[in-house]
Amino acid sequence: MSLLDELSARQIASGVQAGEFSAEEVCRASLDAIASRDAELHACLQVLEELALAKARELDRDRAAGRALPPLAGVPLAVKDNMNLIGSRTTCGSRMLEDYESPYTATCVQRMLDAGCLPIAKTNMDEFAFGSSTETSHFGKTANPWDAERVPGGSSGGSAAAVAAGEVTLALGSDTGGSIRQPAAFCGVVGLKPTYGAVSRYGVVAFGSSLDQVGPFGRRVEDVALAMNALLGEGHDPMDATSQDCPVDFLEHLEDPVEGLRVGIIADFIDAEGLSGEVRSAVLGAAEALADQGAELVDVSLPNVADSISAYYVIGPCEAFSNLARFDGVRYGYQEPGCATLAEQSAKSRAHGFGAEAKRRQMLGAYLLSSGVYERYYHKAQKARTLITKSYERAFEEVDVLLLPSSPRTAFKFGEISDPTQMYLSDMFTISSNIAGNGSVSVPLGLGEDSGLPVAVQLQGPAFKDRRLLTFARAVERGFEAEGRVAPAFAGKGGEL
Amino acid sequence: MALSQEDVRAIADYARIGLDEEELRAMTVYMNEAVAMLQPIIDLEVEEVEPTFHPIGSLVNVMRADEPREGLRLDDALENAHATEGRSFRVPSILGGGGLS
Incomplete structure (x- = not known):
């Protein structure tokens, strides 16, 4: 058994x-x-x-x-x-x-x-x-x-x-x-x-x-x-x-060994405001684990990547508004009963079918795509995307992979972050590779020294080099005791084979 | 420039999202905070930079041959609709007057 x-x-x-x-x-x-x-x-x-x-x-x-x-x-x-x-x-x-x-x-x-x-x-x-x-x-x-x-x-x-x-x-x-x-x-x-x-x-x-x-x-x-x-x-x-x-x-x-491969460390991320001490020390521990296996740690910079969050909260809501316009209650989805006109049915179905955050994102996207606003935000965000992508390309001329936190902190309590714009900062280390499109992986590093909760490192690679990314992830995994681990409160509860 | 409640009401109309007065007040606060968060985009000096509308912009879309093939069956396409008639979706009056048209 x-x-x-x-x-x-x-x-x-x-x-x-x-x-x-x-x-x-x-x-x-x-x-x-x-x-x-x-x-x-x-x-x-x-x-x-x-x-x-x-x-x-x-x-x-x-x-x-x-x-x-x-x-x-x-x-x-x-x-x-x-x-x-x-x-x-x-x-x-x-x-x-x-x-x-x-x-x-x-x-x-x-x-x-x-x-x-x-x-x-x-x-x-x-x-x-x-x-x-x-x-x-x-x-x-x-x-x-x-x-x-x-x-x-x-x-x-x-x-x-x-x-x-x-x-x-x-x-x-x-x-x-x-x-x-x-x-x-x-x-x-x-x-x-x-x-x-x-x-x-x-x-x-x-x-x-x-x-x-x-x-x-x-x-x-x-x-x-x-x-x-x-x-x-x-x-x-x-x-x-x-x-x-x-x-x-x-x-x-x-x-494969990572000996001789180059791992980029971005000082702006390691010293970022809002990064908790235990996550920082775990991420540096992951860098050390790769160095112990022969990888070379290299300081690199990613100029313009700081603009990723604002670029994302332009591009994301705009695309979401466009995509979610299809939910009008006619072909599928919640339909408000008893409406006299199609316009009323659409507005009430969307008002009562979507939750608060879905409405907020669509409202923001609708505004940002409106005439006169589009040029100032959406078009410029796509230009920022060019700069962010080029920053990555330059970094990957120097290193094989970038090492950074996945999240600024460990898991927070229910209700702890109630301000939506504060919640958006949860993704401060992850958003840039969605903007540029390259692959990234989060690898567990065991439990944080202060919270006792899971901590992790993120590895980002060049576009379409995801296999190499997993070679680095495996190298990190070797250095920690998180492999295969099930949360102890649930391990072994049912599931006998 | 701050967005007023009337501005936000107009955006909600455009987005076809009916908001009650309380939602409208909360949404106005949110919209102003969110737009303020986007200030770095306004401040960017990017006149000479070409936009990237797609993350794999250096690659090309992979197109298939323009040949007829089986699509979604009609019954499957209508399965999730609340009101249908024959091969069509039924909707309320578009110009007013009440009832399903």
Whole structure:
């Protein structure tokens, strides 16, 4: 007898292939873990028992018929609830889409299923991904598995928490300004935002179309690498014109040494106002771990990156306003009953279907795109984006990777940050790589010396060098004792295999 | 220039988001704080800089052949609508007068 939450994705898939346990047994163990843990956690909005069992039985039939199983056969997967999956609702954490049935399956989800994953659950999120704490979900908050009085981060908080609590082995999230990396940091798991264009966005409800990117969560870098093989393996997705043909084997160089490689340290980030002492010292510890393995630490600067937050809060709301204009209550979504005109129905459906933060972002975007304002903000923000991208390009002429914090602090308490513009600063270290589009990963470093909560480091790489990024992530992982760790309050609760 | 409640009401009308008076007051405070946060963009000296509208601007969109193929089935497209008739979505009167048109 073993516990599901102690197994890596590779161990689960090889165990199913070898007949040590069936995919159905793995599926039932994951469902059992959710039954035992999620009442306290509320990471899951829907548990997809029938879909997951059907997929597990299909894998077991294939094995019985002597067919080779795919590389993630039987691995329990949770999916952020902004990704369509036939047979499930896709709510985006919003009243607006409370009853929305997925009419098709997102490419990223389909590719994980094709690789053998079991679709166990859809996870909680900030409404339409607007937030950094999962507190703006219409369906209630998700607890941080390390401290139930604290947020799991956001917007992909449910996905990060489900992995950290051992309910599932892998999860998908989306990252528009830090929505994979910040919750990964708060929950003590690995979270990768691949380079923009690496993973298809088809079937993922859009927030900021030039910023959004789908990526995996796992408790090990290797699990995340396996997920990336599944997400990129088939190359370009014809359903997403921005998806690039860049399949590589993420396992091939995962254990490569980092000796002689150059790691950039940005003094402005390490000494940033608002960065907590324990996060700073953990990040410097990660740099030391890489130096101990032979990497060279190099001071670099990223001029103009300080403008990322203001550029993001122009570009993001503008794109969100444009994308969310489709929710008018006619074709799908909440519809206000008893309206006399289409205009009234639209205004009331949007007023009562969207929560406060979704309205704020759209209002800001509507203003910034209005005549006479557009030129002063939106157009200039896109020019700032040019400068930020060039800053990165120059930095990556000098170094192979940049090392910086994922979040300025560890997880905060529910309600602790009530001012929305203060909440926006949660993403101060993550936003710039959404603006420039390059890949970034958050790697757990164990627990902070003051708070006892998970702390993390962020690694950022050049565009489309995400495999190299995971080589560095693995090197950091080797130096700390966070690999595979499930939050102790949940470890071993149900999920026997 | 600070945004007044009337400015914010006009933006809400444009965005098709009905706000009650209390929401309007709170939204006006928020809008002014958020716009103030964006001041660094106003202050940027970027006249000679070309804008980047897309993060993979140096790459090209990957286009597929312009060939007919199966799309979303009609039943699936209508599945999530509150009111339909035949192949169409039903909506209330566009010009007024009440009822579904």
